[in-house]
Amino acid sequence: MLNQIDQVRRFNRIVSQRAGTLDQSYLGQGRPLGEARLLFEVGHDGGNARELRDRLGLDSGYLSRLLRALESQGMIVVTPSQADRRVRDIRLTQAGTAQVETYDRLSDDLASSILAPLDERQKAKLVEAMAQVERLYRAAAVTVSAESPATADARACVDLYIRELNQRFDTGYDPDTAGPLDDSEFLPPDGVFVVARLDGKAIGCGGLKRLDFQTGEIKRLWVSPEARGLGLGRRLLNELEALARQRGMAKVCLDTSGTLTEAQALYHAQGYVEVAPYNDNPYAQHWFEKRL
């Protein structure tokens, strides 16, 4: 454990030395870092002043001044938005586009310069390790929180869950057939609903309801396709099991379709064992149970 922490610290140190070089290459363009960062952001994800303020976490006064500076340099054009004339739309000029391209080239050069001294095998290894770090950083940045199944995010997740089942099942999927859609069963104190988020965006969910005094059932376990491979399914499952334990349940059960093979693999890996059908869900071909 201590060794792991040391490794993380060493990693942070070395990598931010390199990242420092990147900042310097921005500075080298004769423009303060704050301006360069803003210009870069406008160039890549665009948007209006409010969005930029949120994304970069800037004070509105400060942002206003930065915009004025970039405008007077002829990098951007700021105009009141059509839809809401309080907000300002920001657009790159030709010169601004050229400048952003220069920054891009600098970033590319820096990336190349890291790779350049390595042979092909080492390059491939480094890039793979970077991808791994990135993936796991993303996994670590996911938050899971209990909330009402009626929140906008929770509803959105369940909608996507239903849409996906409808696509994957040969017969389609009608949630009412599987049992009436009743949010209240996922409400405390007996039930609970959890939503996973990455950078504020909902990317997964899961619900726990009480079947009887000692049994909970897990339903609506779903992970957004873009977030798969982060171990999030396992994490949601563990979270729901912990919540079941808190509610004094001695076991949890769940059902699943034969089509969802990756889900079955997850349940097996997490210690679930297949049991006889405990309900008559027409979409279910497998029933699982785990003692807590």
Add this chain to the structure above:
Amino acid sequence: MLNQIDQVRRFNRIVSQRAGTLDQSYLGQGRPLGEARLLFEVGHDGGNARELRDRLGLDSGYLSRLLRALESQGMIVVTPSQADRRVRDIRLTQAGTAQVETYDRLSDDLASSILAPLDERQKAKLVEAMAQVERLYRAAAVTVSAESPATADARACVDLYIRELNQRFDTGYDPDTAGPLDDSEFLPPDGVFVVARLDGKAIGCGGLKRLDFQTGEIKRLWVSPEARGLGLGRRLLNELEALARQRGMAKVCLDTSGTLTEAQALYHAQGYVEVAPYNDNPYAQHWFEKRL
């Protein structure tokens, strides 16, 4: 290639976001980042004002003021050096040591917080990927340059090379037996000597001398134990081969002992084939050759 660069850029972006958090945790201690960084540096690698100025790349006036600030906070004691009373020795006070420990704890906490949301397998994977990135960053930071075999660094490398052979050979190793130690054969235009450095420190070397019009011989190929696993042997070998090509040589050869199995593996992997003895070096059991 383009994908690799994109991956490197994505990696830099994500990782420096995290590194930003680290800076913030420094700032959270009610001390400006510059002071905190200096204190941290004094605490870990110590040294006098000049060394710190070099390491952190600070202006001497700026450093002086930072030192004065830390001194007045009771974190450090600044005294004229015994050896040269122009330079200032810097020492942590008890309070300074305590403060550095606090920073250490904060860094540990940050590292833990990155790992915390992950399960054991993910933690292990992340740490392994970080170690890989670190290792390859180090490999990429190595420079190889041709220079006289008489420079201090070159001599130091050859000394360590000889000492190592002396340890690893059952019979010991006396460089004079293997052929007279004659630096001049590694001098241009016929020969060349290269030294590898990491962060200014010599960590490897290799020499090329001319045997006849079309043949070069590679000798004194050595990589410091601390730098092994970075692919440096291969890189030095390639570098020397390129220099041989520049000199119009059609092939290079080399000899090695049976004890140095990892060296033999390297030669095989780099396209060298074993040939009949071309000299009577008593320490050699294998002779290799490669067409260029």
Add this chain to the structure above:
DNA sequence: GGAATTCTCTGACTAAAGTCAGATAATGTT
């Protein structure tokens, strides 16, 4: 239609970070 809210802008600040030109004292060089 009036009040509350939202978005942006301006003026007036501050702290941090760093630069530059000497001044001073110690050390090297010849």
Add this chain to the structure above:
DNA sequence: AACATTATCTGACTTTAGTCAGAGAATTCC
């Protein structure tokens, strides 16, 4: 001993980055 060099310090300065308190216009809410 004279001169050059080095290490540090001080004063005076600038730039960058950011904060805060309103003001004004547009929009939303009731």
